[in-house]
Amino acid sequence: METGVISTAADLPLDARVRLIYDGVDLVLKTYAPELLVLEDLYSEYRFPRTALLMAHARGVICLAARQREVTVLALAPAEVKRAIAANGAASKAQIQTGVQRLLGLAAAPRPSHIADALALALTGFSRRGGRLR
Amino acid sequence: METGVISTAADLPLDARVRLIYDGVDLVLKTYAPELLVLEDLYSEYRFPRTALLMAHARGVICLAARQREVTVLALAPAEVKRAIAANGAASKAQIQTGVQRLLGLAAAPRPSHIADALALALTGFSRRGGRLR
Numbered sequence: 587m588e589t590g591v592i593s594t595a596a597d598l599p600l601d602a603r604v605r606l607i608y609d610g611v612d613l614v615l616k617t618y619a620p621e622l623l624v625l626e627d628l629y630s631e632y633r634f635p636r637t638a639l640l641m642a643h644a645r646g647v648i649c650l651a652a653r654q655r656e657v658t659v660l661a662l663a664p665a666e667v668k669r670a671i672a673a674n675g676a677a678s679k680a681q682i683q684t685g686v687q688r689l690l691g692l693a694a695a696p697r698p699s700h701i702a703d704a705l706a707l708a709l710t711g712f713s714r715r716g717g718r719l720r
Numbered sequence: 721m722e723t724g725v726i727s728t729a730a731d732l733p734l735d736a737r738v739r740l741i742y743d744g745v746d747l748v749l750k751t752y753a754p755e756l757l758v759l760e761d762l763y764s765e766y767r768f769p770r771t772a773l774l775m776a777h778a779r780g781v782i783c784l785a786a787r788q789r790e791v792t793v794l795a796l797a798p799a800e801v802k803r804a805i806a807a808n809g810a811a812s813k814a815q816i817q818t819g820v821q822r823l824l825g826l827a828a829a830p831r832p833s834h835i836a837d838a839l840a841l842a843l844t845g846f847s848r849r850g851g852r853l854r
Contacts, residue, residue: 601783601793608784628773635769639762639776646780649735650742659735 587690588618589701600643608647615655623652624711626703627661660711667703670710670719682706689719721824722752723835734777742781749789757786758845760837761795794845801837804844804853816840823853 592610594603615623625645628638652659665675671685683695683702689709696702713719726744728737749757759779762772786793799809805819817829817836823843830836847853 599793600795601787604780604784605787635772638769638773642773642776643780643783646738646777647784649777650738650781650784653735653739659733661734 589696589705590614591698591700600640604643604647607644608651611648612651612655615651615657619655620657622711622715623648623657623659624707625649625659625661626667626707627663660714662707662710662714667706667710670713671706679703723830723839724748725832725834734774738777738781741778742785745782746785746789749785749791753789754791756845756849757782757791757793758841759783759793759795760801760841761797794848796841796844796848801840801844804847805840813837 592607594606625648628642649659668677668682669675672681674681679699683699686702686705686709687695690705696705709719726741728740759782762776783793802811802816803809806815808815813833817833820836820839820843821829830839843853
């Protein structure tokens, strides 16, 4: 299992940030040639509209990279992922970390929580495609 | 002067739509090699959050295409553009169409209004970079 985070400096212009995200995702897709890319659905209502809009820019270039490499994109609602991993659509970040740790038999909970969230998405996508979560 | 609209079918999956937009914009940038690409700033508060989020996906891949072709991106607030074109930060679509028609000496107002909006952005960007609007 490989995990990672693509980070960009908040003070870079948006076009530079989306390019870094695109290049990072494209490299992952090129390296691992996955069958599936799982993304979190954007809520239609956000408490932080500015954050949601920034995330949607990133999401746009991630979808583009997937499409260009012919990788299927699956978008899952956060509540759906929480139910699959922690049997509770309103599970906390800590519950997701514990659930992911248990399902993958990891010695420690994945940190930062972004990585647990990504693994939770991947596991739920795997399960949707017929894989079995223990 | 060349104008155009890149359209995608609403029933296509998001990854297919962003790819069409990216390919369309990339072709324009490759063909015309502009110095500047002007985009409308996204409002931080929208009446239609779902539309704003979809637009942000498109905006992400447009910024990416610009960055990859080393074209400077300038984002302008709608009110700023309206002031530059129609001397009124709350100008109507019709006023923008008339303003663009007058500034460019066109025989008719540009239609659809998307094209007038794009020309208004381009003219305002041109003016910001030291160009002179009549």
